[in-house]
Each structure stands twice: as structure tokens, then as C-alpha cells.
Amino acid sequence: MSAKEKTQVLEKVEASPGSKRKVLSELGVSKSDCYRWRARRRQGSLEDRRHPGPSWNRLSPQEECVVLEVALEQTGLSSRQLAAWITDNKSFQSQSPLYIGC
Numbered sequence: 001m002s003a004k005e006k007t008q009v010l011e012k013v014e015a016s017p018g019s020k021r022k023v024l025s026e027l028g029v030s031k032s033d034c035y036r037w038r039a040r041r042r043q044g045s046l047e048d049r050r051h052p053g054p055s056w057n058r059l060s061p062q063e064e065c066v067v068l069e070v071a072l073e074q075t076g077l078s079s080r081q082l083a084a085w086i087t088d089n090k091s092f093q094s095q096s097p098l099y100i101g102c
Contacts, residue, residue, distance in 0.1 A: 003046035006037050066090055 001009075009029055016023045024034055040046055059067065070086055077085060 006046045007041070010034065010037055010041065 009027055012027065013020050013023050013034060020034075021031065024031060037046055067082075067086060070090065071082055074082060074085060
């Protein structure tokens with residue numbers, strides 16, 4: 001939804017004499033979206049925000065490769081046990097040649 005459309009929704013909700021929940025329901029907008037848009041409008045912009053870089057908790061391709069290799073080797077481990085095994089036995093701190101060539 002564009003910033004202009006968000007502004008129109010907020011104006012309709014604020015101008016309605018009845019239940020805001022009912023107006024939001026008719027417009028197909030959740031309450032949480034409405035409240036978030038109101039807060040962002042006070043801050044100055046309703047434009048969608050883009051995240052500048054990769055997620056902080058995403059595995060690198062090399063780490064993902066190691067996880068898949070270990071999972072195929074250690075098929076008897078649960079996901080929790082597998083995570084503990086990788087934490088204890090593999091190091092993701094440095095990008096050593098161990099990870100290259102997956």
C-alpha cells in the first residue's frame with residue numbers, strides 16, 4: 001500500500017464517528033497496521049522501509065553448507081542435538097578454507 005493510500009485510510013478512520021474497528025474491518029486493514037501507520041506518520045513518513053543489509057541471524061552460504069553436511073552425516077540427532085553438536089565441533093567464527101567448495 002502506498003503512503004498516499006495509508007494516509008487516506010488513516011483519515012477515514014479518524015473521521016468516522018462510529019467504531020474505528022468496524023471501519024478498519026470494512027477497509028481490510030488490521031488495527032496493528034493502523035496504529036503503526038499513525039506512529040510513523042507522527043515521525044514524518046509513511047513510506048515503506050527497506051532493510052539496508054542482510055538479516056543479523058541468517059546463516060552464510062558456507063555455514064549453511066556445513067550444517068547440511070553435518071545433518072546428512074549425523075542423521076540420528078534431533079535438530080537441537082544437531083545444533084549443539086555443530087556449536088561444539090564446528091567454528092563459524094572464521095571463514096577458513098574448511099568452508100570453501102561446498
